[in-house]
Amino acid sequence: MHFDLSEALMVFMRDFGLSGGEGFGGFETLFGSGGRRDQRRGHDIKVGLKLTLAEVASGTTKTVRIKSLETCAECAGTGARTGTQPIRCGTCGGVGEVRRQAQSLFGQFLTVSPCPTCAGEGTVVHTPCARCGGDGRVKAEKTLQIDVPAGVADHHYLTLRGQGVPGPRNGPRGDLIAVLDIKDDPRFERHGDDLVHDLGITFTQAALGADVEVPTPFGQAVLRIEPGTQTGMAYRLRAKGLPRLGEGGHGDLHVRVHVWTPTKLTSDQRKLLEKLSEVEDQPPQEEGGGKFWDTIRRALGLEEPAPRRRRGAEE
Numbered sequence: 001m002h003f004d005l006s007e008a009l010m011v012f013m014r015d016f017g018l019s020g021g022e023g024f025g026g027f028e029t030l031f032g033s034g035g036r037r038d039q040r041r042g043h044d045i046k047v048g049l050k051l052t053l054a055e056v057a058s059g060t061t062k063t064v065r066i067k068s069l070e071t072c073a074e075c076a077g078t079g080a081r082t083g084t085q086p087i088r089c090g091t092c093g094g095v096g097e098v099r100r101q102a103q104s105l106f107g108q109f110l111t112v113s114p115c116p117t118c119a120g121e122g123t124v125v126h127t128p129c130a131r132c133g134g135d136g137r138v139k140a141e142k143t144l145q146i147d148v149p150a151g152v153a154d155h156h157y158l159t160l161r162g163q164g165v166p167g168p169r170n171g172p173r174g175d176l177i178a179v180l181d182i183k184d185d186p187r188f189e190r191h192g193d194d195l196v197h198d199l200g201i202t203f204t205q206a207a208l209g210a211d212v213e214v215p216t217p218f219g220q221a222v223l224r225i226e227p228g229t230q231t232g233m234a235y236r237l238r239a240k241g242l243p244r245l246g247e248g249g250h251g252d253l254h255v256r257v258h259v260w261t262p263t264k265l266t267s268d269q270r271k272l273l274e275k276l277s278e279v280e281d282q283p284p285q286e287e288g289g290g291k292f293w294d295t296i297r298r299a300l301g302l303e304e305p306a307p308r309r310r311r312g313a314e315e
Contacts, residue, residue, distance in 0.1 A: 040121060040171025042069075045164045049146065049178045053185040057217035057242055059150035063143060064178075069165050070140035075129035077170040079136040086123035086169070091115050096122040121169060136169035146178055151193065151245035154182045187215050193251025195241045200260045201225060214255055216240045223255055231259045 049062050071077040080086050088094040092115035100111050114120035128134025144163060152158075157177055164174025189196040199214055209227035213220045216237070223235055234256050241251025265273070 040167035040169060042165035042167040042171060042174040044174040045176045047176065047178050049148065049158075049180050051148065051152070051180055051182045053182065053188065053190075053217055053242075055148065056152055056182055057150060059243075060148050062146045062148060062178075064146060065141065065143050066176075067139070067141050069137040070142065071166050071170070072129060072132035072136050072138045074131040075136060077136040077166070079125045079129055079132060079134040079169040081127045081129050084127045086125045089115060089118035089122055089124050091117040092122065094122040096120040121171075123169075125169070134169075136171075137166055144176065148180070149245060151243035152180055152182075153245075154180060156180045188217075190242070193242045193244050194254060195251065196254045196256060198256050198258060199223075200258050201229070202260055206230070206257070206259045214253070216253055217242060221253075225257070229257055229259075231257060233257045 045066060045068060047064050047066065049064070051060070051062075072079075075082065078086055089096070092098055096115055096118060097112050097120060098115050100113075101108055102111065115122075118124050125134045129136070132138050144160070146158060146160065148158065157179060160176040160178070162173045163176035166173045187197060195217070197214055199212070201210070201212065204210075205212065205225055206229045207227065209229070210225045212223055212225055214223045214237070215221075218240070221237060221240060223237065225235075234254050237253040237255065239250040240253035243250050262269070
C-alpha cells in the first residue's frame with residue numbers, strides 16, 4: 001500500500017483524463033512521440049473509510065467488500081473461448097496503432113492513433129468466451145484489508161496499487177483509492193497533530209490546586225492544576241496528541257481551563273461562601289487597562305474635559 005498526500009492531485013488529474021501525461025495526448029498523437037499507451041487499463045475504485053479519532057491515534061485495519069469486475073476464470077482473462085487464442089490484428093500487425101503520413105503547407109507530418117480494428121490491443125478475438133462474451137471479465141465480489149497508518153487526517157487518500165478493476169482481456173488493473181472520513185470527537189478540537197480539550201474545574205480546585213483526570217486519545221491522563229489557576233489558562237501535556245504521520249513522535253494536548261460557577265447552592269454551601277466573602281480579597285484591577293480605554297475615549301471625543309475652576313473659588 002502506498003500513501004502520499006499528492007494522491008489527491010493524482011486522483012483529480014485521473015478523473016479529468018490527465019493521468020500519466022494523457023492530458024498532452026494531442027501532441028503525442030500529432031508528432032508520434034511517447035510511444036503506444038495501453039488502452040486496456042482498468043478503472044480505479046473509490047471507497048470511503050470512516051474512522052474514529054481513537055483509530056487515527058493508533059492506526060487500524062479496515063475490511064471493505066467491493067462489487068466489481070474480476071478476471072474471467074473460464075478463459076483466464078483472454079476473452080477467447082476455451083481451446084482458442086486471440087490472434088494478431090491484421091490492420092496494425094499487432095502493434096495496436098496506425099500511422100498516417102500527410103502533406104501540408106509546412107511539409108509532411110505523421111499522426112499516430114489507436115488501431116480502429118483492435119482498439120489498440122494488437123489482437124482480436126474471433127471466437128469469444130461464452131461466459132464473459134469476449135471481455136475477459138465477469139461481475140464478482142471481493143474483500144480487501146486496508147491498513148490505515150496512525151496520524152492520518154480527514155480527506156487523506158490511501159492508494160492500493162493494482163487493486164482496482166482489471167482491464168479487458170488481461171489489461172492492467174486500476175488502483176483502489178480509499179478516501180478517509182474521520183468522525184469528530186466532541187472531547188477534542190484538532191489542530192494538525194495537536195489536540196485541544198476544554199476542562200471545567202471547581203472554584204476550590206482553581207484556588208487550592210488539584211490533580212484531575214483529562215482524556216487523551218490513548219486513555220486518561222493526570223493533570224496537575226496549580227493553585228490560583230484562572231479561567232482561560234491553558235496547560236500543555238507533551239506528546240499526548242496525535243502521531244505525526246511519516247515523521248515519528250506525537251503532537252501535544254492543550255487543556256483549556258474553565259472555572260465552573262454553580263447555578264444552585266445548598267444551604268451549607270451558601271453559608272460557607274458567605275463566610276468566605278467576609279475574608280476574601282477583592283479581585284485585582286487590570287493594570288493599564290483603564291488608561292488604554294481612557295486614551296481611546298479621548299481620541300474619539302467621548303470623554304468630557306474636566307471643568308475649569310472659577311477664579312476666587314475656594315481651594
